[in-house]
Amino acid sequence: MTNMTEQTVYNEKLNERLEKVLSGGHPKYHEKLKEQNKLFVRDRLKLLFDDGKYMEDGRFANCEADDLPADGVVTAMGQVNGQTVCVMANDSTVKAGSWGSRTVEKIIRIQEIAEKNRVPMLYLVDSAGARITDQLEMFPNRRGAGRIFHNQVRLSGFIPQICLLFGPSAAGGAYIPAFCDIVIMVEGNASMYLGSPRMAEKVIGEKVTLEEMGGARMHCSVSGCGDVLVESEEQAISEARRYLGFFPANFTEKPSVIDAVAAKTGRSLEEIIPENQNAPFDMYEAINALIDADSFFDIKKLFAPELITGLARIEGQPVGIVANQPKVKGGVLFVDSADKAAKFITLCDAFSIPLLFLADVPGFMIGTKVERDGIIRHGAKLIMAMSSATVPKISVVVRKAYGAGLYAMAGPAFEPDVCIALPTAQIAVMGPEAAVNAVYSNKIEAIEDPKEKIAFVQAKHKEYKEEIDIYKMASELIIDEIIAPSDLRSVLADRFRFYSTKELPLPPKKHPVYPV
Amino acid sequence: MTQVKAAMAGTVFTVNVAEGEEVQAGQVIIVLESMKMEIPVETEIGGKVTSVNVQVGDFVNEEDVLAVIGE
Numbered sequence: 133m134t135n136m137t138e139q140t141v142y143n144e145k146l147n148e149r150l151e152k153v154l155s156g157g158h159p160k161y162h163e164k165l166k167e168q169n170k171l172f173v174r175d176r177l178k179l180l181f182d183d184g185k186y187m188e189d190g191r192f193a194n195c196e197a198d199d200l201p202a203d204g205v206v207t208a209m210g211q212v213n214g215q216t217v218c219v220m221a222n223d224s225t226v227k228a229g230s231w232g233s234r235t236v237e238k239i240i241r242i243q244e245i246a247e248k249n250r251v252p253m254l255y256l257v258d259s260a261g262a263r264i265t266d267q268l269e270m271f272p273n274r275r276g277a278g279r280i281f282h283n284q285v286r287l288s289g290f291i292p293q294i295c296l297l298f299g300p301s302a303a304g305g306a307y308i309p310a311f312c313d314i315v316i317m318v319e320g321n322a323s324m325y326l327g328s329p330r331m332a333e334k335v336i337g338e339k340v341t342l343e344e345m346g347g348a349r350m351h352c353s354v355s356g357c358g359d360v361l362v363e364s365e366e367q368a369i370s371e372a373r374r375y376l377g378f379f380p381a382n383f384t385e386k387p388s389v390i391d392a393v394a395a396k397t398g399r400s401l402e403e404i405i406p407e408n409q410n411a412p413f414d415m416y417e418a419i420n421a422l423i424d425a426d427s428f429f430d431i432k433k434l435f436a437p438e439l440i441t442g443l444a445r446i447e448g449q450p451v452g453i454v455a456n457q458p459k460v461k462g463g464v465l466f467v468d469s470a471d472k473a474a475k476f477i478t479l480c481d482a483f484s485i486p487l488l489f490l491a492d493v494p495g496f497m498i499g500t501k502v503e504r505d506g507i508i509r510h511g512a513k514l515i516m517a518m519s520s521a522t523v524p525k526i527s528v529v530v531r532k533a534y535g536a537g538l539y540a541m542a543g544p545a546f547e548p549d550v551c552i553a554l555p556t557a558q559i560a561v562m563g564p565e566a567a568v569n570a571v572y573s574n575k576i577e578a579i580e581d582p583k584e585k586i587a588f589v590q591a592k593h594k595e596y597k598e599e600i601d602i603y604k605m606a607s608e609l610i611i612d613e614i615i616a617p618s619d620l621r622s623v624l625a626d627r628f629r630f631y632s633t634k635e636l637p638l639p640p641k642k643h644p645v646y647p648v
Numbered sequence: 649m650t651q652v653k654a655a656m657a658g659t660v661f662t663v664n665v666a667e668g669e670e671v672q673a674g675q676v677i678i679v680l681e682s683m684k685m686e687i688p689v690e691t692e693i694g695g696k697v698t699s700v701n702v703q704v705g706d707f708v709n710e711e712d713v714l715a716v717i718g719e
Contacts, residue, residue: 410686461656462685494683499657501710563684 153191153201157225165225168321170298171365173206173223176256179369180219186210189241193234200226203234204259207242213377218246221256224299229259231305233269236277243283250382252292254372255308258299277304284311289482292379296368297322297348297358309357313479314375314431316368317348317358324351324358353434356468361434375429378443378450379483386484386632392447392625393424401554401617409532409558415440415457415490418530422446422621423453432472438462439469441476443485447625449632452480454518454541455490458531465496465540467505470514473540477514481521486628489518489548492530493537494563512647515539519546520644524631526550526624529557529611549631550612552623553602559610560600568592650693652715654708658682663704669697671717678702678714695719 156162156172165172171179178184186208194203204226208219220239222229231239246253262271270276281304287293288311295312299321306324309315325346332338332345344350351358360375362368380387404417419428419440427445438461442453454473456463480487496502496511518525518540527548533541538559542548553559560567569576572592579585598604605611615623661681665671673694680687698718702708 410684412686412688458685462683462687464656464683464685466656494685497656497683501657565684 149192149195153195156201156223157227158199161225168299169364170224170258170321172225173221173256173258176298176365176369177206177208177210177219177221179366180254180256180372181208181210181212182214186219189245190234190238193238194232200232202226203232203238204229205231205235205238207238209242209245212373215376215381216249216251217254217376218242218249218251219254219256222259222299224258224260227260227263229299230261230263231259231270231277232263232266235263236270236280237275239280240275240283243280243287246291247283247287250291250384252294252376252379252381253287255293255295255312257295257297257301257305257308259302259305260300261302261305281307281311284308288313289383289478291382292376292483294372294375296372297324298365298368299323300325302326302328313482314359315351315357316360316362316371316375317352318365318368319348319361319363322348322351322358349434352432356432356435356472358435359431371429375443378429378485383482383484387450389450390445390448393427393445395423395621396420396425401620405531405554405556405617407556409563412459412462414459415455415463415492415530418490419444419453419455422624423451424448428453431476436466436468436472438464438466439473441472443480446488446621446628449625449628450485451488451624451628452476452485453488453490456493456537456541458492461497462494463492464494465511465514465537467502467507467510470496470507470510470540474510474513474517477517477521481517481523484523486524486631487518487521487526487542488624488628489525489527489542490530491527491533491537491541491543493533493541495535495537496540509647511536511540515546516644516647518542520638522634522636522638524549524628524634526552526627526631528620528624529553529559531556532558532560532563534558534560534562544610547636549634550627551610552613552615552620553605553611554617554620555602555614557602557611557614558597558600559602559605560596564593564596564600567596649698649719650691650695650717651713652677652689652691652717654680654689654710654712654714656680656682656687657707657709658687660702660704660706660708660714661686663700663702665697665700665715667697667700671695671697680708689714691715691717693717693719 188208194200206221293312295309295315297317301324323346352361423444429443431441440455525548527542544551658680661679665677676688678689695717698716700715
């Protein structure tokens with residue numbers, strides 16, 4: 133009997149302690165969450181994991197302190213879409229989600245668990261940054277906060293790493309999203325910054341709002357530090373679940389192929405793509421004609437929209453799409469679009485997601501502005517990423533690929549598994565107008581009679597077009613295949629199925645010298 | 649007052665509106681030509697065109713103000 137009573141006392145103590153841990157910070161901070169349309173960390177996790185179930189380590193971290201349940205971070209393991217994942221999630225009701233020494237140790241340990249078990253790692257960030265009072269214990273040492281970023285770099289390309297940003301990610305903490313494969317940001321609440329607006333005013337004298345300096349919309353459209361802008365936490369979690377569905381658990385595995393879904397009904401490619409090489413059209417409409425309905429996952433939709441990057445499925449097979457968008461800035465490649473494509477290609481290549489390039493590109497932008505911005509360096513970054521990707525690569529010249537644009541979009545020299553052209557496609561160093569001007573400008577100027585001048589230019593255009601005729605390109609084996617637009621979807625599906633066993637070893641070396 | 653700016657460097661190809669004209673949000677008010685491509689410039693807001701700052705053939709740089717739309 134005595135034993136039972138002792139047992140009851142122990143259990144009561146455990147339950148009491150657990151209740152304290154599981155309820156998070158002071159009720160006033162829970163009220164604040166509601167005001168900000170935020171969810172409590174444990175409710176976020178219930179939404180994320182299948183059936184709301186997860187295991188947890190270090191629940192009693194810092195439980196001897198009165199007001200630091202779990203030391204402000206939940207580290208959890210469970211299933212998402214049937215796939216095992218590891219998660220760290222800040223609790224902003226506990227000292228604003230700040231990091232103490234146990235917080236940091238817990239994050240490092242869950243990363244180590246993800247590494248050992250080779251499963252994706254998710255970071256649910258809502259944190260004010262370091263707990264200054266604990267700096268000696270949590271900041272500089274071998275297992276201090278720096279180790280979190282060191283581990284992220286180690287894990288990069290080994291397992292998928294995903295960041296869901298629900299609140300601030302301040303100072304050093306802003307590097308958690310920076311080292312993730314993808315950052316999903318909730319508009320109005322998520323922010324990233326090295327120095328807060330208050331600090332900016334004190335240190336450099338700048339007066340600025342948080343939204344302008346480090347808000348979700350700014351990062352998703354201007355800085356490119358954010359990838360997906362969402363309206364609510366629920367949407368952030370459902371997008372993260374959808375994104376994970378495209379990925380294997382780690383780099384040694386292949387992404388899963390699911391049942392095929394028909395493409396969305398709409399206009400055909402023939403109707404979408406204008407004959408006039410210079411007229412804009414919406415590449416999203418063309419993508420929809422090629423992929424399984426509603427399968428597109430847009431990455432960096434608002435950043436450098438002259439280039440589209442996103443994940444999709446073609447007859448159930450996952451593909452990463454890199455497509456020029458002629459509707460925005462003529463589909464010309466800029467510094468930011470090159471940067472955007474380079475990261476996306478690296479992401480797909482790391483996790484065996486085949487790449488589809490849809491080229492309709494007048495080339496890289498020219499002029500003083502972009503040269504000063506280092507367009508050559510950024511373009512090189514894109515070309516290096518594309519060139520070193522060993523996953524199946526299909527290059528489709530939708531309408532035109534001029535100049536280095538052909539190179540950037542996996543042109544023939546970059547070993548695409550196949551380079552396909554639509555019958556309307558043009559491939560050249562430059563378009564006919566520019567080429568004729570470049571070669572014959574002195575001669576054209578010398579012709580005085582306007583009629584004669586026009587006739588001369590038109591004749592040269594005709595000659596040039598014959599020179600770059602797509603059948604001539606195919607005859608010379610420059611391109612591998614010409615396909616009717618209406619057949620393109622099924623051709624791509626067949627080709628990707630065929631290339632799924634591709635292996636391409638690279639020459640042995642440590643790593644390239646990145647042109648970043 | 650909202651400024652409609654050039655997204656990239658190029659030459660003014662067509663000017664589709666005149667000062668004083670009413671425009672709708674999303675309407676193409678100017679078309680630039682750059683890199684041999686037509687680059688439509690849309691106004692984000694509807695309203696009256698307060699000023700048109702460019703003519704056909706002008707070179708414009710990225711961020712140059714092409715027109716101003718009043719409420």
